Amino acid sequence: MLKTYIEIDNITKSYKQGDELVGVLNNFSMTLNEGDFLSITGPSGSGKTTLLNILGLIDNFDFGDIRHFGKNTKDLHETEKNKIRMNSLGFVYQSNNLFDEFNAVENVALPLILSGKNRKDSYQESESMLIDFGLGHRLKHTPKDLSGGEQQRVAIARALINKPDVVIADEPTGNLDKATSKNVFQYFLNYLEKNSCAVVMATHNLELAGLANKKLELNTLNE
Ligand SMILES: Nc1ncnc2c1ncn2[C@@H]1O[C@H](COP(=O)(O)OP(=O)(O)OP(=O)(O)O)[C@@H](O)[C@H]1O
Numbered sequence: 001m002l003k004t005y006i007e008i009d010n011i012t013k014s015y016k017q018g019d020e021l022v023g024v025l026n027n028f029s030m031t032l033n034e035g036d037f038l039s040i041t042g043p044s045g046s047g048k049t050t051l052l053n054i055l056g057l058i059d060n061f062d063f064g065d066i067r068h069f070g071k072n073t074k075d076l077h078e079t080e081k082n083k084i085r086m087n088s089l090g091f092v093y094q095s096n097n098l099f100d101e102f103n104a105v106e107n108v109a110l111p112l113i114l115s116g117k118n119r120k121d122s123y124q125e126s127e128s129m130l131i132d133f134g135l136g137h138r139l140k141h142t143p144k145d146l147s148g149g150e151q152q153r154v155a156i157a158r159a160l161i162n163k164p165d166v167v168i169a170d171e172p173t174g175n176l177d178k179a180t181s182k183n184v185f186q187y188f189l190n191y192l193e194k195n196s197c198a199v200v201m202a203t204h205n206l207e208l209a210g211l212a213n214k215k216l217e218l219n220t221l222n223e
């Protein structure tokens with residue numbers, strides 16, 4: 001039996017913008033299972049990032065329910081949510097959010113160190129992952145000395161280093177050229193093939209979205 005990693009039931013989410021309430025998700029449900037590579041597409045403002053933030057326990061919602069690994073996580077304390085985020089989820093953002101003052105190895109090793117692993121082992125693991133990602137010659141470079149595609153690969157390595165069950169990627173190829181986007185996308189596919197996990201990826205790139213095995217298209221509400 002395939003494991004269910006994340007389920008959301010009838011979620012409604014709106015934001016207050018001045019005096020107005022802007023609806024983003026309305027009675028929205030979905031399930032993410034082991035082996036899923038789910039692409040999320042839809043126009044700008046349709047709620048892709050909002051949905052990813054809900055799946056990643058970063059944002060709250062107004063109504064509905066959410067479960068991670070069978071456990072209701074809607075009303076969990078922030079410390080508990082943090083634990084799930086740190087142990088089971090990996091995030092890649094459009095702007096890669098790397099730490100400018102850290103080099104590639106240090107950036108990738110951070111989640112390991114934060115989860116209690118000693119520095120020496122963390123750096124070693126991080127180095128070997130970066131070598132797998134074709135960045136063996138860039139280990140000591142800080143983000144400003146890396147190309148966009150290299151930075152994005154470091155960000156993906158950082159998201160995967162803790163072997164998360166669910167990888168949440170918000171336009172991970174947003175700033176990359178076509179060939180580099182495909183290449184970066186391939187790292188997710190490889191990770192998915194080698195691990196029992198799931199990947200959720202928001203993207204404007206319809207060609208890449210089409211390669212996913214589950215597809216979701218969001219529409220803008222109220223238009
Ligand atoms: N913190 C916030 N406060 C108020 N409104 C917000 C907030 N975050 C998002 N919104 C609104 O919610 C809607 C959905 O935003 P979201 O960022 O999820 O869209 P998106 O599909 O990720 O768009 P894009 O493709 O441009 O990244 C937009 O109308 C946006 O203006």
Ligand SMILES: [Mg+2]
Pocket residue numbers: 048049050170
């Ligand atoms: Mg977005």
